[in-house]
Amino acid sequence: MNISIIGTGYVGLVTGVCLADLGNEVTCIDIDDKKVNLLNNAIPTIYEEGLEELLKKNVTNNNIKFTTDFSTINNSEIIYITVGTPENENGEANLKYVYNAIDKIIENLKNDAIIIMKSTVPIGTNDLIEKRIKKLENKYKIDIVSNPEFLAQGTAINDTFNASRIVLGVNNKDVQNQLKKLYEPFKQPILFMDRASAELVKYASNTFLALKISFINEIANLSERIGADIKDVTKGMSYDERIGKKFLNAGLGYGGSCFPKDTKALLKIAEKSDVDLLTIKSTVDINEKQKYRLINKINEKGFKLENKKVAILGLSFKPNTDDIREAPSIKNIEKLLELGSNVSVYDPLVNGKIKEIFNDSIEYFNTPEKALEGADYCFVLTEWEQIRNISSETFISSMSTPIIFDGRNCLNLKGNSNIEYYGIGR
Ligand code: NAD
Numbered sequence: 029m030n031i032s033i034i035g036t037g038y039v040g041l042v043t044g045v046c047l048a049d050l051g052n053e054v055t056c057i058d059i060d061d062k063k064v065n066l067l068n069n070a071i072p073t074i075y076e077e078g079l080e081e082l083l084k085k086n087v088t089n090n091n092i093k094f095t096t097d098f099s100t101i102n103n104s105e106i107i108y109i110t111v112g113t114p115e116n117e118n119g120e121a122n123l124k125y126v127y128n129a130i131d132k133i134i135e136n137l138k139n140d141a142i143i144i145m146k147s148t149v150p151i152g153t154n155d156l157i158e159k160r161i162k163k164l165e166n167k168y169k170i171d172i173v174s175n176p177e178f179l180a181q182g183t184a185i186n187d188t189f190n191a192s193r194i195v196l197g198v199n200n201k202d203v204q205n206q207l208k209k210l211y212e213p214f215k216q217p218i219l220f221m222d223r224a225s226a227e228l229v230k231y232a233s234n235t236f237l238a239l240k241i242s243f244i245n246e247i248a249n250l251s252e253r254i255g256a257d258i259k260d261v262t263k264g265m266s267y268d269e270r271i272g273k274k275f276l277n278a279g280l281g282y283g284g285s286c287f288p289k290d291t292k293a294l295l296k297i298a299e300k301s302d303v304d305l306l307t308i309k310s311t312v313d314i315n316e317k318q319k320y321r322l323i324n325k326i327n328e329k330g331f332k333l334e335n336k337k338v339a340i341l342g343l344s345f346k347p348n349t350d351d352i353r354e355a356p357s358i359k360n361i362e363k364l365l366e367l368g369s370n371v372s373v374y375d376p377l378v379n380g381k382i383k384e385i386f387n388d389s390i391e392y393f394n395t396p397e398k399a400l401e402g403a404d405y406c407f408v409l410t411e412w413e414q415i416r417n418i419s420s421e422t423f424i425s426s427m428s429t430p431i432i433f434d435g436r437n438c439l440n441l442k443g444n445s446n447i448e449y450y451g452i453g454r
Contacts, residue, residue, distance in 0.1 A: 029053070029210060032104040034129045036063060036094060038074055038184065038285075038351070039146055039177050040110030045082045046188040048092035050213045056094045057101070067094040075350040075377055078185040098132040101141075106210065107133060110146045110177075112285075119292035121150050130157055133170075140169040142203055146177045148234075148290060150297050151227045154197065173198045173207065174223045176230030181284065182348035193217045197226025231297070234290040235308050240275040241282045242314040248278030248453025249321075258453030259437060278453040280360075280409065280435040281318035283345035285353040288315070319356045322407050322433040323363055325450055331405070334368035337428070339403035341396055341418075342410025342436070343375035343382050350377045356435070357409045358385065365389055374399035376414050400426035411438035420444050 029052045033044045036058040048054040058064055063073050070087040072079050086092040101107055111125035126147055133143065143161075145154055158172045174197030179187040194211050196218060198204055204220055211218055221229075248258040258278045266273030282288065291312050298305045326333060345355035352358065357373075361382075364371050371390040373382060379392040393399040396418050400406060406427060408415060416438045423430045424446050431448040432441060441449040 029106060030104050031055070031106045031108065032057060032101045033108040033110055034058075034098075034101075034132070035109065035111035035125070035147070036060075036067065036073075037110065037112060038076070038181055039179065040108070041067070041072075041074065041083075042076060042079065042179060042184040042188055043108060043110060043146065043177070044092055045079065045086055046185065048086040048089075049082055051091070054086075054092045055100050055104070056092065057096065057098055058094065059096060061096050064094045064096050075348075076181070076184045077348065082185065098136045101133060101136050102138050104137075104139075104141055105206075106142050106144060107137070108144045108146055108175075113147050113149055113289075113293075114285075115289040115292060118296070120296045121148070121289065121293040123149065123153065126153070126157075127160075130160060134161060137168065137170070142171045142173060142206060144173045144175045144207075146175055148176060148230050148286070148293075149174075149227060150293060151224050151231075154223045154227065171198070171200060171203045172223070173203065174226040176226060176233075178230075178233065181351055182346060189214065191216050193219055195219050195221070195226050195229050197221055197223035199223075231290055231294040234287055235294050235311065237275050238282050238287040238291050238315070239307055239311045241277075241279075241287075242311040242318070244276045244278050245281060245318045245321075245452070246314055251278075251453040256453075259451075261453075278437060279318075280321055280356040280452070281315040283354040283356055284351060288354045291315075319359050320363060321452060322435050322450075323360065323367070325433060326405070331431075333364065335370070336404040337370045337372065337402055338364050339396075339399045339406045339427070340371060340373045341375075341399065341406060341408050341415045342412055343373055344378045344410050344412075347410055347412045350381070352378050352381050355409075357382065360407065360409065361386060361390060372399045372401075372403065374415075375410065376412055397422055397426050403427045404429055404431065406430075406432045408432070408434045408436055408439060411436040415439075420447060423447055 031047055031052050031054045033040045033056045036056040044054045044056045066073050070084045072083055109129050111129050113121045116122045154172045154174045161170050176195055194216050196207055251258040262276045265271050291308055295305055295308055343357040344352055361371055373390055374393045374396045383392055420441055434451045437451045441447050
């Protein structure tokens with residue numbers, strides 16, 4: 029099939045290379061010409077396992093190309109929209125990039141096509157887009173489909189080829205048949221429903237996962253007070269299949285480009301319909317507090333932060349991604365600097381991105397050992413494998429005093445008599 033994808037970020041690029049790899053002719057359009065140039069030379073603009081090989085293969089085979097030229101959408105049977113929908117100041121989803129993309133389609137498209145919305149948009153947005161298109165364009169038949177994306181950064185290629193489900197909000201039988209043809213090679217369950225339900229599936233799924241995280245963080249904070257160990261508590265819970273074990277790791281809460289904005293956007297959507305989503309409100313509140321759990325712990329213990337050296341290990345919002353959007357590291361560094369600490373950091377991938385924010389106000393190191401040198405405290409903020417594997421001897425020999433605050437409960441140091449170790453909920 030001839031496919032255009034508008035927006036070549038985490039979702040657009042991964043979707044593009046996977047569809048190209050299945051033999052479709054894919055054109056990815058972005059407004060960022062630097063990105064487009066790199067991608068045409070098969071240089072990945074994001075880090076995702078397996079992306080580089082897949083990109084190289086499909087650029088070489090001419091199955092995928094990248095451009096800033098919107099006129100290339102002509103002859104496309106399918107046009108995906110995968111632009112960002114970041115948070116507005118009031119918590120609503122900002123749809124300016126989506127509407128810019130739609131206007132470009134209206135300006136340039138000269139044939140019938142199906143527009144597939146993969147960006148996460150508030151319920152009713154695709155109906156509004158349909159009205160906008162109908163008002164401006166009556167020569168061609170354009171159908172709008174809601175197709176929320178469920179990939180997770182860090183496992184995005186695998187998630188695309190092995191998704192748990194493909195949700196398609198579309199009523200028209202002809203369009204359903206064309207989409208079946210497009211998605212059959214993925215061999216995944218396809219769920220057809222109306223557009224509003226499909227749009228809500230995305231928000232409900234993300235907020236439910238966020239709720240699990242906030243729930244277990246509350247139980248972790250209780251565990252600490254009553255002398256329980258949250259790791260044992262979650263292990264005990266997880267044997268019940270109704271509960272499961274995923275998204276029940278106590279820590280510093282959720283970050284990234286999706287959960288923080290989608291939880292708040294759903295609250296706004298509900299507010300407009302006069303519905304009070306109490307669980308989601310609490311989810312957001314708990315998460316806001318949880319980011320600062322390690323600093324609060326230090327205060328509770330009466331330890332000083334002023335003029336102390338804090339080594340931060342892990343800066344991306346989770347392991348195996350180069351994304352720092354809403355990463356707890358940013359808020360923690362800001363707060364530590366405000367409290368007069370000296371901060372040194374290590375991350376296997378994103379030191380450069382963090383340097384764009386903090387410049388020379390903190391020190392950046394390419395190895396954990398160097399970041400830990402002479403530190404009074406260590407904060408573990410991301411459970412990269414390189415960090416999980418640091419030996420107790422490294423902490424002891426590198427730090428001035430081996431006091432470790434493990435914000436991801438990923439180090440096996442509890443009970444080590446030579447280290448003062450504090451986890452979350454244990
Ligand atoms: P991103 O910020 O990584 O990428 C967006 C891209 O769109 C950028 O390259 C930007 O230059 C481009 N862009 C902006 N306006 C444009 C326009 N008018 N025309 C062409 N290109 C334009 O965003 P992302 O993380 O890929 O997220 C995209 C959408 O998918 C969001 O709605 C997000 O909520 C949703 N989503 C993201 C993930 C994820 O893990 N990142 C998962 C599921 C759903």
